[in-house]
Amino acid sequence: MSHPNQLEVKQTSIPGLLVVSLPLHQDERGWFKENWQREKMVAAGLSDFRPVQNNVSFNGERGTTRGLHAEPWDKYISVLSGEIFGAWVDLRPGPSFGTTFTLRMGPDQAVFVPRGVANAFQTLAEHTVYSYLVTQHWTAASRAEYSYVNLADPQLQISWPISLEHASVSQADRDHPCLAEAKPVQPKKIAVLGSNGQLGRAFTKLAQDDPRLTLFSRDDLDLQNLDFSSRLDLRGYSHVINAAAMTAVDRAETDDGRAEAWQVNAVAVRKLAAQCAQQRVTLVHVSTDYVFDGTKREIDEGHLISPLGVYGQSKAAGEQAVLAHDENYVVRTSWVVGEGSNFVSTMRRLAEQGVVPQVVDDQVGRLSFTSDLARGIMHLLDSGSASGIYHFQGTGEPRSWYDIARQVYELSGSDPASVVPTSSQAYATNGKTVAPRPQNSTFNTDKFKATGFIHRSEQELLGEYLDLLAAQSNQPTK
Known part of the structure; x- marks a missing residue:
């Protein structure tokens, strides 16, 4: 796998959803990266979103699939170990509602997910460690502002590398509504x-x-x-x-x-x-x-x-x-x-x-x-x-x-x-x-x-x- 030599921020088909290329500095011991560096990333075009919490998800098995969840805050997701297939769906009201974007990600990339864009991932390797920063602490009241869309909705046309029939998916995620019934996430x-x-x-x-x-x-x-x-x-x-x-x-x-x-x-x-x-x-x-x-x-x-x-x-x-x-x-x-x-x-x-x-x-x-x-x-x-x-x-x-x-x-x-x-x-x-x-x-x-x-x-x-x-x-x- 080739790795980027310099930090770069690119737009995607979903407005505000940004892909960040992260340089990996490697030697015989392994690698090092600046996973989040505010000054450099803001200068490169990332929003100055000021996270308040860092969460980490360990996924032991290949094929673990989580999402699609749209929370009422911004997220910055990255992979610390392993590889994922990421999928995002815009659930904000407006002309981009329902737009999808997918990406295979390793440790050399990160994605900024704006409020109201549903996020999902599927692990492509064992022992994948998935990390994300958020801009707001979870509260019971914030739960009412969540929205969801079904991972298998044919309208989204998401080509999961591992069939959802054989993937590890929670029953709650399997029961989420399709896009036609999904609740738009209202702006702040x-x-x-x-x-x-x-x-x-x-x-x-x-x-x-x-x-x-x-x-x-x-x-x-x-x-x-x-x-x-x-x-x-x-x-x-x-x-x-x-x-x-x-x-x-x-x-x-x-x-x-x-x-x-x-x-x-x-x-x-x-x-x-x-x-x-x-x-x-x-x-x-x-x-x-x-x-x-x-x-x-x-x-x-x-x-x-x-x-x-x-x-x-x-x-x-x-x-x-x-x-x-x-x-x-x-x-x-x-x-x-x-x-x-x-x-x-x-x-x-x-x-x-x-x-x-x-x-x-x-x-x-x-x-x-x-x-x-x-x-x-x-x-x-x-x-x-x-x-x-x-x-x-x-x-x-x-x-x-x-x-x-x-x-x-x-x-x-x-x-x-x-x-x-x-x-x-x-x-x-x-x-x-x-x-x-x-x-x-x-x-x-x-x-x-x-x-x-x-x-x-x-x-x-x-x-x-x-x-x-x-x-x-x-x-x-x-």
Whole structure:
């Protein structure tokens, strides 16, 4: 048998099922191999799956056959002694459901088996030692997520080297259902915190067509509660999307508001990030333009944070807690518009009431519609985009709040000249507690676009949003 000279990772006909060629270093005493070497294997293309347990199966007789079992975790299988015929069947929902792959394996190969792919093997030599790493500890509850398919199902067309009639097979494995009756292994769930907020409501709509999304409102999980993380069981989850935040920017400058902002936006996020890291769950944290001072004309992900007020400072602290752990995302956005109270809905209401508002004209940026933002975040996860910081905003030329207010008035059938421009300084002299705001909230979004995400037109989204508000108030837009 020839052995590979270097480590190599190859794709198979089943998405995510990878064959690893392992160099064997031999001399007159025997051989040595690096059966699992994280740094080298990840560099070669293997998932950084971080196993938690190593199991070993000794099989004394040739023809011992086990499987086909699909567990709710990833596995990395190898042969320590002897030889096997391995067989795998994709039991994940989707176009690859039912796809098979087979391989004769000795000590010079290993296979990475992703969650939901059924695994089986048949020993081709006596005293075969079969080893596998897993990414999750077995529990009684996890048993319900298992799926099975019959080794002898003719639809699979698996050519077992030793006939199953003469092989050693357990009765349980002989009784497993055929592929037509096999239970698909559902993907891991994605938790969305803050489902009652503007972004959370956008995820609620996506959840109607995406069963992975599990929504948590403040009633379910309140980040103001000091022990909230003890109520969050992340078993069976791949990601947490933190759309919850204390966003009352002006109130954050008060004594009570300051404490709340730091608890929700910083302290709770630190605990959440630590728990996600402990349970190997990726955290997606939504942040804000307020982590910058607004002195830059266009801000990319590499700019240093420099928050002006308490809200921005608390969000910046939360970002750092998230980024302290690998594989997490921070998605910064600005000027959010979604279902609920926001600048555009306020201007639409004032236009309907005939109010002449004063609107600042020296703060510049772009609107971010939650329907597009929620799609964008799911694209990051589903496309396997690299972890780290991403900036997300609407498209088009940057505009001031005053410019946007005029457009809202015009599209709502009111005179845009009714909107009166004012400066940030003048607006802040009305006796209220007003937090400092960045004068420039224009993001460079090239990194997000490079992931392949296609933004919808900001003008199109604004028109749809105003139409929705008009329908809710039974008033037509222009």
